[in-house]
Amino acid sequence: MEMAAQPSDTLATLKTESETLKTKLEEERAKLHDVELHQVAEKTEALGQFIMKTRRTLKGHGNKVLCLDWCKDKRRIVSSSQDGKVIVWDAFTTNKEHAVTMPCTWVMACAYAPSGCAVACGGLDNKCSVYPLSLDKNENLAAKKKSVAMHTNYLSACCFTNSDMQILTSSGDGTCALWDVESGQMLQSFHGHAADVLCLDLAPSETGNTFVSGGCDKKSCVWDMRTGQCVQSFETHESDINSVRYYPSGDAFASGSDDATCRLYDLRADREVAIYSKESIIFGASSVDFSLSGRLLFGGYNDYTINVWDVLKGTRVSILFGHENRVSTLRISPDGTAFCSGSWDHTLRVWA
Amino acid sequence: MSSNSASLVSLQKSVKQLRKEAGFRRIKVSQAAEDLKKFCLDNAQKDPLLMGVPSSDNPFRPPKSCALL
Secondary structure, eight states: OOOOOOTTOOHHHHHHHHHHHHHHHHHHHHHTOOSOHHHHTTTSOOOOOOOOOEEEEEOOOSSOEEEEEEOTTSSEEEEEETTSEEEEEETTTTEEEEEEEOSSSOOOEEEEOTTSSEEEEESTTSEEEEEEOOSOTTSOGGGGOEEEEEOSSOEEEEEEOSSTTEEEEEETTSEEEEEETTTOOEEEEEEOOSSOEEEEEEOOGGGOSEEEEEETTSOEEEEETTTOOEEEEEOOOSSOEEEEEEOTTSSEEEEEETTSOEEEEETTTTEEEEEEOOTTOOSOEEEEEEOTTSSEEEEEETTSOEEEEETTTOOEEEEEOOOSSOEEEEEEOTTSSOEEEEETTSOEEEEO | OOHHHHHHHHHHHHHHHHHHHHTOOOOOHHHHHHHHHHHHHHHGGGOHHHHOOOGGGOTTSSOOOOOOO
16 A cells, blocks of 8 residues: 655654654653552562472473463463474373474474464464364374464464464564464454564453564554554563563553563553563563462573562562573463473473 | 655654554553552452462472372
């Protein structure tokens, strides 16, 4: 679609309007910035000591673990690795239930279908493929593989929407897209990032049809899934955004970045409302997730640790050691009783 | 497309997006923060990782049993 240039739309006038609008946006946001989140939480009771330990170690990948996702049954986990393998684990017993070898290395994204009957994955192959999980352990899963999404660069993240029928993807090609699993058709595409999109998260179902994405352009964007429009964007991080996750109420989201901070953005205030950082934390945060009530934010970092933050007070309440290389992925279990972390040390750990 | 018209189109898109974002109805941080805090406190009791759950209720806490058959 050609946008007819108006006589007044010269580069210079547009640049001026762009600057004016950006300044106005900052002013409007600043006017409503009457207090800090941690001030509102001053009188809230402080959290006590946390004792969280590794309760299970899942060993079996031959190289860096890049992504993981829980099944809704709260016990199965799918993980993907640089070695090209996607493994489905029973986290209670640590048994491997399924294993698929992808035709590419660096499988950066994987997701469990809501029904628990399929998994989606992709990476350097620029695709997102769905594998139905067979009850027959001897069946070759690769035979039933269905190619769903096609991007023009690596797949960085994928997730099913509320059913097994649609998948949302993000890519190194700078776009996100919504796909119909059955036909492989692209239902909607999302353009607006100026560089690789590294992560995405779907809003909790009660909140409606939106999702958030984060990228190498240091921006996080909230999208309307029906129209493809970016409804809000935030640019306060100082480096790549590796992970985004909605606050359980759907009114906010957290992001983790290579700038060694995690930040909280409130969608109704339309601004950043908290930064989780310490002078001693100098390595990037690769993955973030909230506990069920939203009070705790778990961050996996490139310095091999997991930092646990009090979301309201902005303080760190715990630091967890155990992994022997970067923590690359981290997710809370569906019932909030545990969380699982994946690492470049080839293992996954379940903590509770 | 000459690089000049490409920049023009890109800038037009950017200005259009900024105009949209300028019209967004925002609430005060104090209100937003109160709501975030309320959600945390209302749901605290149901948060196992926050409250700590007795071993008997957490499937991961008891050591996995070695079934010696």
